[in-house]
Amino acid sequence: MxxxxxxxxxxxxxxxxLPSHPALAHGAPAEAAPxxxxxxxxxxxxxxxxxxxxxxxxxxxxxxxxxxxxxxxxxxxxxxxxxxxxxxxxxxxxxxxxxxxxxxxLGPVPVRTGRDMQETRSGWHRISWCNRNHHSTLYHNAPMPYAQFFDRGQALHGHYGDLYDGAGSAGCVNLRLKDAKALWRLLTIGDQIYVWGTKPGTTG
Structure with a gap:
């Protein structure tokens, strides 16, 4: 190990x-909707x-x-x-x-990984470079807050908005901003990470 x-x-x-159900009516608890x-x-x-x-x-x-x-x-x-x-x-x-x-x-958190043909590369990697306020040089200056690169252009980084607003990332591991910030505090250059699993709908 x-x-x-x-x-x-x-x-x-x-x-x-989505909007939540109404909670109270005239001070009395509302019955659960069917x-x-x-x-x-x-x-x-x-x-x-x-x-x-x-x-x-x-x-x-x-x-x-x-x-x-x-x-x-x-x-x-x-x-x-x-x-x-x-x-x-x-x-x-x-x-x-x-x-x-x-x-x-840091327990399990939701992530978005690489889409089909741009899968996140699995296996052992080392954090090689970090940039707290990085912007992509490949994808239209897209913000990559708390970026921690582990395999050439692939990185762990925060994502503004919905993690699942598309088919997947271009290979990076996208996290909610608060989770990317927490991971930023835990890892440093030289630390090892292990990427595993296959995103549904990809060839692995």
């Missing part, structure tokens, strides 16, 4: 922001994780259980629909209960 600090970074999740969302693309995965009957078909009980999960994890969308955002939130939640043997100083 290398002695330098290690960051495991390839679980992803996404949160979509849960009517249909079957989602990640129905079976959510059913299995929430210990529901795994049949891939939404039931009223499934809808309520999924909505409760979404509420517990403060997701913006809390309709009971088993969508990609909910599934990725589930992956992060599961990872938090299964840390590796090393001391975990």
């Amino acid at each position: 290398p002695s330098t600090r290690l960051a495991a970074l390839l679980l992803a999740t996404v949160t979509a922001l 849960c009517t969302a249909g079957t989602g693309p990640y129905q079976r995965q959510l059913e299995a994780a929430l210990k529901l009957t795994v049949d891939g078909r939404q039931s009223p009980a499934d809808c309520v259980a999924i909505r409760t999960f979404q509420t517990r994890h403060t997701m913006g969308r809390r309709t009971g629909y088993a969508d990609l955002a909910t599934y990725r939130t589930l992956l992060v939640a599961q990872a938090r209960t299964q840390p590796n043997a090393a001391t975990v100083v």
